[in-house]
Amino acid sequence: MKEITNKIKETATRLFKEGQVDIFMAWTKGDLPFQTKPYFARSVDDVDNIIFDEYSIHNLSGTLLKFRDGQEKIGIVVKGCDSRGVVRILEDNQFQRDRLYIVGVCCPGMKDPLVAMKNYSGFNNKNSAEGIAAKCLNCTTPNPVIYDEIIGEEQPPHLQGERFEQVNALENMSYDERYKFWADTFSTCIRCYACRQVCPACNCRTCIFDEMKPQWVGRENNSTDNMMYHLVKAYHMAGRCIECGECERVCPVNIPLMLINRKLVKDVNELFGSYEAGMKYEEGAKPALSVYNVNDPDNFL
Ligand code: SF4
Ligand code: SF4
Ligand code: SF4
Structure with missing residues (x-):
């Protein structure tokens, strides 16, 4: 994870210096070791606060919505699941692709800070969550599906058990x-x-x-x-x-x-028919149920 953090910092520094981004979204340390939290770096001076660790679980894609009406160019770090969120937001016309610089990270699976917090509370006093988060146990897409550059080695799906x-x-x-x-x-x-x-x-x-x-x-x-x-x-x-x-x-x-x-x-x-939401961004493409066709079957009406 340290190596990934360093690569993310290098990329963020380069993007700020080249003037390619105004904001760079990643994670930073919290007060306790498991309280890693989303972080928006606004200049090269903030880059040193960035980390990527086993608790960088939050899907940052939704935070793009806070900037949807602005002009800022945004760098964003995405794991597999986050990258599908970015596709969702682009497909829904809530953001412009050319305002984004997407740094993909192949995800080995994250721990859940909320589980760690429960472990820490009361008399338990443990400082971590055991095992990877429940959401990661059913992950079909640990590798980013959309990115401008990618960091880390491709990961296999973390699927445990039958999806349905x-x-x-x-x-x-x-x-x-x-x-x-x-x-x-x-x-x-x-x-x-x-x-x-x-x-x-x-x-x-x-x-x-x-x-x-x-x-x-x-x-x-x-x-x-x-x-x-x-x-x-x-x-x-x-x-x-x-x-x-x-x-x-x-x-x-x-x-x-x-x-x-x-x-x-x-x-x-x-x-x-077979369809997985947010797997691929094609300008103008719409998910099932978001398009109308006069030949759609309507015998349920
Ligand atoms: S799993 Fe689906 S419904 Fe839940 S937060 Fe992600 S996109 Fe939204
Ligand atoms: S309690 Fe759970 S299901 Fe109900 S609104 Fe809150 S997060 Fe959603
Ligand atoms: S393992 Fe999959 S679901 Fe879990 S954080 Fe990584 S990309 Fe997201």
């Missing part, structure tokens, strides 16, 4: 069992919206859940409004979720959001 195993188990339940499963699961959602905030595919300027006039979805924390939140979010993710796993990782009450997301991936594949 839990989805298949869910599909084998009866309707009543499934309803009960989701009703119980969503009853614990506190509607903190962390899963929305962290998601690169949630990039609407005005989110339906924030609209007050009209108020499309109630804001109370009850089973109807919670169900509605997750139903609407699922529809918006269909064909667009890049499976970065950040939503599930940041959920404070451990809602299995990747189960919903993988069900959507599986359904989109079955209904529209």
Whole structure:
């Protein structure tokens, strides 16, 4: 990781000196060893604060949205999952490719700082998370899919187990069992919206859940409004979720959001043909469900 950090710093220094970027997005040390956090370097003087370590897990692509209306040229370091987030944001016309300099890093798998924090709290006093993060155990894309330069050796997928195993188990339940499963699961959602905030595919300027006039979805924390939140979010993710796993990782009450997301991936594949969101950027290309064709089957209407 030290070698990767040094290469990232070299690249950032070069880009600032050549005037190719105004901001360079990477990570920096936190107060505790596992509290690595996103960092925006704004000049060559900041470059020394950059690190890449086993806790650089955060998907930085969503932070591009903070700069979508500006003119700044941005350098950004992306792991495999982050790079798919960048493709998502480019495909959704939320950023211009020529404002980006993308530094890809082949990802060996990250540890989860939130797990490390739990280990550290109370009387445990451990300073780390054991093993790689849950989201990385199902990673199909550890290597960046879009970049201007790449660092590190190509990594194999970190897949452990069958990708749709839990989805298949869910599909084998009866309707009543499934309803009960989701009703119980969503009853614990506190509607903190962390899963929305962290998601690169949630990039609407005005989110339906924030609209007050009209108020499309109630804001109370009850089973109807919670169900509605997750139903609407699922529809918006269909064909667009890049499976970065950040939503599930940041959920404070451990809602299995990747189960919903993988069900959507599986359904989109079955209904529209093989499709993996955010794998390749082609200007003008649109994900499934984002295009209209008069010949689309509509017998469900
Ligand atoms: S999901 Fe894949 S690319 Fe992303 S941090 Fe985990 S191993 Fe790395
Ligand atoms: S992060 Fe978890 S608790 Fe918060 S809104 Fe999303 S599902 Fe609900
Ligand atoms: S829904 Fe979750 S897994 Fe999918 S893109 Fe958003 S944060 Fe990533």
